[in-house]
Amino acid sequence: MPQSMNPEYQNNKETTPKVRIAAYPGSFDPVTCGHLDIIRRSAKQFDRLVVAVLNNTSKNPLFSVEERKELLREATKDLPNVEIDSFRDLTVRFMRSKGADVIVRGIRSVTDFEYELMLASTNHQLDKDIETVFMMTNPKYSYLSSSIVKEIAQFDGEVHDLVPPGVEIALKEKYRERKAQQ
Numbered sequence: 152m153p154q155s156m157n158p159e160y161q162n163n164k165e166t167t168p169k170v171r172i173a174a175y176p177g178s179f180d181p182v183t184c185g186h187l188d189i190i191r192r193s194a195k196q197f198d199r200l201v202v203a204v205l206n207n208t209s210k211n212p213l214f215s216v217e218e219r220k221e222l223l224r225e226a227t228k229d230l231p232n233v234e235i236d237s238f239r240d241l242t243v244r245f246m247r248s249k250g251a252d253v254i255v256r257g258i259r260s261v262t263d264f265e266y267e268l269m270l271a272s273t274n275h276q277l278d279k280d281i282e283t284v285f286m287m288t289n290p291k292y293s294y295l296s297s298s299i300v301k302e303i304a305q306f307d308g309e310v311h312d313l314v315p316p317g318v319e320i321a322l323k324e325k326y327r328e329r330k331a332q333q
């Protein structure tokens with residue numbers, strides 16, 4: 152029987168399938184192929200995925216929040232259910248504002264696990280309706296981080312296989328500008 156004719160589904164909020172919205176927060180300074188792998192895989196698991204750039208004043212970022220969002224937008228333009236946003240608030244409060252109740256995070260190593268466990272427990276403590284879902288890294292990218300990419304690019308090393316094309320160009324421009332200023 153089609154769902155629309157099934158009396159159990161008619162006007163029944165309890166049984167109407169809910170739109171699942173997840174958020175993937177991070178610094179994304181800049182987005183790497185490791186992040187993109189997590190984005191692509193989690194976009195398949197949820198109706199909507201909000202990739203959220205954390206506007207963290209305590210770090211000294213290479214790219215501005217606007218630049219990071221633009222690089223993410225370009226890298227995810229073929230994914231219609233992925234939205235790019237930024238926030239400067241408690242993650243759980245940002246989630247509420249988006250109607251999201253699942254936090255997506257990636258795990259590369261035991262070190263990531265320990266830190267992520269602490270974060271997930273804290274967020275769950277702050278809001279019991281929020282769950283964190285972990286995606287294991289693609290082994291190809293298990294050593295990849297934004298920091299490593301910046302270390303390599305700073306010394307004109309090859310980052311072609313580590314970041315999307317727009318990021319490769321943006322990194323070259325950024326470090327060229329910096330060298331010109333020195």
Ligand SMILES: Nc1ncnc2c1ncn2[C@@H]1O[C@H](COP(=O)(O)OP(=O)(O)OP(=O)(O)O)[C@@H](O)[C@H]1O
Nearest residue numbers: 177178179185186256257258288292295296297298
């Ligand atoms: N290569 C990767 N594979 C799987 N998950 C990843 C990868 N890189 C980052 N993540 C996950 O993405 C989330 C956001 O990470 P974050 O913005 O700190 O990126 P990062 O690459 O670790 O940057 P940084 O070097 O600045 O710490 C975290 O859950 C992190 O574990």
Ligand SMILES: [Mg+2]
Nearest residue numbers: 178296297298
């Ligand atoms: Mg990190």
